[in-house]
Amino acid sequence: MLNYSDRINEMNLTNQIEERIIDAFMTIYEEKSIEKISIKAITDLAGLNRGTFYLHYNDIYDLLARIEENYQYISKYIATYSVNALFSNQNLGDILPSKEFYETNLKYYKILLCMDRKSNLPQIIKNELKEAFRSKLKITNVNVYNQNEYALEFIASAQVSTIILWIKNDMLLPLKDISVLMQEWSTNGVLNYFKK
Numbered sequence: 001m002l003n004y005s006d007r008i009n010e011m012n013l014t015n016q017i018e019e020r021i022i023d024a025f026m027t028i029y030e031e032k033s034i035e036k037i038s039i040k041a042i043t044d045l046a047g048l049n050r051g052t053f054y055l056h057y058n059d060i061y062d063l064l065a066r067i068e069e070n071y072q073y074i075s076k077y078i079a080t081y082s083v084n085a086l087f088s089n090q091n092l093g094d095i096l097p098s099k100e101f102y103e104t105n106l107k108y109y110k111i112l113l114c115m116d117r118k119s120n121l122p123q124i125i126k127n128e129l130k131e132a133f134r135s136k137l138k139i140t141n142v143n144v145y146n147q148n149e150y151a152l153e154f155i156a157s158a159q160v161s162t163i164i165l166w167i168k169n170d171m172l173l174p175l176k177d178i179s180v181l182m183q184e185w186s187t188n189g190v191l192n193y194f195k196k
Contacts, residue, residue: 018056020046025063029118030111034060068121071112075125079132082159086186087136093179102171114168122160129156155186 024046028037037060043053057063078096085095102109112119130152133139139148159182166178173181185193 017048017052020048021053021056021063022067025060026067026108026111029064030115034064064119067108068112068119068124071108071121072124072128075121075128076132079125079128080135083129083132083136086183091179092183093176096175096179099171099175102167102175106167106171109167113164122164125163126156126160129159158190159186 021042024042025037027045028041039050039053039060042060042063043050057066074097081095082092084090085092112121113125133152133155139152141148162178162182162185166173171178181193
């Protein structure tokens with residue numbers, strides 16, 4: 001079993017109070033910008049009082065940062081295992097979390113990844129992927145004048161954009177299929193895919 005499976009389970013087993021706060025926040029956040037969300041609106045929707053909110057979070061920005069941090073933590077492990085799979089010809093579908101993980105988190109992923117300017121999560125995931133590639137390839141000299149940085153940006157951006165499109169489309173393409181495609185495109189190139 002992969003090391004990050006425990007973290008995935010933790011993400012899905014937050015305590016009931018935090019779960020209610022997060023769910024209320026995300027429901028409102030889907031419709032409003034963070035600046036227009038009040039703690040009262042969150043706690044009213046969650047059926048809690050304001051004091052309960054402050055027992056768990058400093059403010060709304062702290063709440064969003066902790067949600068993103070949770071997804072960043074899992075993204076780091078997914079990125080590391082995915083990059084290792086690309087270089088060892090392992091099936092990427094065997095490395096990624098289960099479809100159930102994505103289904104459980106689909107609502108939040110749609111808000112955090114697919115809605116413009118709602119979250120830093122797309123950039124966070126891209127940075128984790130770039131770091132995983134740097135680590136695997138032992139790239140230490142990375143700056144704006146180095147072609148390695150452009151290559152890392154290219155592959156990480158392509159992978160994140162593909163994941164976002166998959167989630168936007170309600171994961172209609174099976175996880176195994178999208179995994180095989182991403183692996184093929186990453187190792188053999190997209191142009192070769194189209195030439196077939």
